[in-house]
Amino acid sequence: xxxxxxxxxxxxxxxxxxxxxxxxxxxxxxxxxxxxxxxxxxxxxxxxxxxxxxxxxxxxxxxxxxxxxxxxxxxxxxxxxxxxxxxxxxxxxxxxxxxxxxxxxxxxxxxxxxxxxxxxxxxxxxxxxxxxxxxxxxxxxxxxxxxxxxxxxxxxxxxxxxxxxxxxxxxxxxxxxxxxxxxxxxxxxxxxxxxxxxxxxxxxxxxxxxxxxxxxxxxxxx
Numbered sequence: 001x002x003x004x005x006x007x008x009x010x011x012x013x014x015x016x017x018x019x020x021x022x023x024x025x026x027x028x029x030x031x032x033x034x035x036x037x038x039x040x041x042x043x044x045x046x047x048x049x050x051x052x053x054x055x056x057x058x059x060x061x062x063x064x065x066x067x068x069x070x071x072x073x074x075x076x077x078x079x080x081x082x083x084x085x086x087x088x089x090x091x092x093x094x095x096x097x098x099x100x101x102x103x104x105x106x107x108x109x110x111x112x113x114x115x116x117x118x119x120x121x122x123x124x125x126x127x128x129x130x131x132x133x134x135x136x137x138x139x140x141x142x143x144x145x146x147x148x149x150x151x152x153x154x155x156x157x158x159x160x161x162x163x164x165x166x167x168x169x170x171x172x173x174x175x176x177x178x179x180x181x182x183x184x185x186x187x188x189x190x191x192x193x194x195x196x197x198x199x200x201x202x203x204x205x206x207x208x209x210x211x212x213x214x215x216x217x218x219x220x221x222x
Contacts, residue, residue: 017059024166029109035102067103068126075134093133093143139179169196174207192221
């Protein structure tokens, strides 16, 4: 019965074999009790898992992203003397703020939550592994010129529509959506399957308005 309800709710979405669901950074460090928790991030774990099952049943492809930082990454406040998480920083490939140490390579915090269906994934994209450049977007590093290779992969898979959800709405999800649109994909942002940090204040609202202005489809649970 649960699968039928999901299908009735989402059968208006244009999901087919030219579609990809990009599940962004659903990692333990971004969940409650993690190093950089996104408020209510745990609320979307099961809904994303259910939607991914439905998406795959419509012949869509699934890709997960995974923050994968080395120790001492320059986006960490701990890498800058006398700095604290949340302090502003303006440097090539970094900012607008410094973060606590999170998603360290091979740590538990960097792992994708075990309730999510990794078996459905055609790829898991690791990002943020370059020590001096942060990586919010799944398409480009934060220097806005170093590609991750995702665009080429999607082109090889004959993808034209990108559906995006996960953490955090106003950072990695937002920048991934904008870059996907700039790369020429039709983008659907699943706001009901995303949660944000809202740092600085009102950042979530700004992100949603910016995406709408770029022609990105904002999908709510209504």
